Amino acid sequence: MSRNGRRSWGKTAIGVVLTGIMLFPVYWMVNVSFTRDQDMRKSPPGLFPTHGTLDGYRKVLDEQLPYLGTSLVIGLGTVVLTVALAAPAGYALAKLRPRGAGILNFLLLAAQMIPGIIMAMGFYAIYLQLGMLQSVPGLIVADSTLAVPFAVLIFTAFMTGIPGELLQAAKTDGAGALRTFWSIVLPMSRNAVVTVSLFAFLWSWSDFVLASTLAGGGAHEPITLGIYHYIGNNNQEWNAIMATAVVASLPATVILVLAQRYVAAGVTAGAVKD
Numbered sequence: 001m002s003r004n005g006r007r008s009w010g011k012t013a014i015g016v017v018l019t020g021i022m023l024f025p026v027y028w029m030v031n032v033s034f035t036r037d038q039d040m041r042k043s044p045p046g047l048f049p050t051h052g053t054l055d056g057y058r059k060v061l062d063e064q065l066p067y068l069g070t071s072l073v074i075g076l077g078t079v080v081l082t083v084a085l086a087a088p089a090g091y092a093l094a095k096l097r098p099r100g101a102g103i104l105n106f107l108l109l110a111a112q113m114i115p116g117i118i119m120a121m122g123f124y125a126i127y128l129q130l131g132m133l134q135s136v137p138g139l140i141v142a143d144s145t146l147a148v149p150f151a152v153l154i155f156t157a158f159m160t161g162i163p164g165e166l167l168q169a170a171k172t173d174g175a176g177a178l179r180t181f182w183s184i185v186l187p188m189s190r191n192a193v194v195t196v197s198l199f200a201f202l203w204s205w206s207d208f209v210l211a212s213t214l215a216g217g218g219a220h221e222p223i224t225l226g227i228y229h230y231i232g233n234n235n236q237e238w239n240a241i242m243a244t245a246v247v248a249s250l251p252a253t254v255i256l257v258l259a260q261r262y263v264a265a266g267v268t269a270g271a272v273k274d
Contacts, residue, residue, distance in 0.1 A: 029245055029246060030246055032238055034049035034053060035053070035239055036049075036053045036055075037237075037238075037239065056239035056240045056243030057247070064226050064244050066226075067221055067223040070220045070222050070223070071205055071224075074140055075201045075204045075205045078147060078201065078203070078204035079197045082148055082200040083200075085148050086196060087181075087186060090159055094158075094162075095164075095167060105153070108149040108153055116209045120209050123145075123210070123213070133214060134219070134220070135220075136220050139210065139215050142210045142214055143200075143203060143207055144200070146207075146210075147196075147200040147203050151196040158192035166188075191262045194262035201255065205222075205223075205248075205252055206224065227241055
């Protein structure tokens with residue numbers, strides 16, 4: 001075997017090993033979701049659920065569907081609000097060049113560095129005065145606040161690459177800034193829209209800090225809190241926890257697989273100049 005061939009096989013083997021290490025927690029989550037309670041503390045633990053059970057998944061169907069529905073509503077609401085706010089802002093920063101655009105970009109970067117717990121405390125104080133605690137709209141607004149700065153930067157980078165000649169032609173035909181944005185810029189920004197939508201959905205779907213602070217104990221809690229209810233001082237229902245985690249991972253996984261080519265194009269937009 002040639003030296004290049006051995007090097008190629010070596011890289012492949014290293015890649016397979018590293019991928020296996022990274023995916024092992026996912027495998028273990030699935031394994032535990034099928035494991036009986038009495039087998040949880042076996043030593044050594046079983047690598048396969050030899051006496052498998054579906055009790056965890058039965059609990060998901062019996063107890064967790066309302067939490068999944070709430071998370072779906074919050075996720076979709078966060079996507080809609082984030083795109084509605086970030087797309088026009090990105091267009092303005094990319095093409096309309098308002099005064100102070102550099103400062104705004106800096107503030108957007110700084111906003112992403114604020115820890116989530118600090119945001120949660122701020123929202124808690126505001127929502128306590130407004131009566132919006134333990135509400136789905138309140139959680140949608142809070143999750144969107146975390147997603148919008150990143151979304152604006154993605155839209156700005158993508159829309160900067162749209163040829164100015166197209167916008168000038170639309171202006172010559174009598175289209176205003178709003179019509180140009182709606183009819184030309186937004187359709188051309190499909191990859192950015194998909195990228196922003198995906199990340200906004202994933203952030204809201206996996207959020208725990210804002211959910212526990214703003215929605216804990218309410219009538220409508222997301223799936224992250226639904227999983228948390230299985231953990232107590234004297235009881236940990238690990239197969240139910242892992243079964244819920246498996247089911248909760250499926251929507252995000254499916255969406256990511258379907259949208260990956262749009263995400264790759266959206267994230268790298270503006271990275272290379274012609």
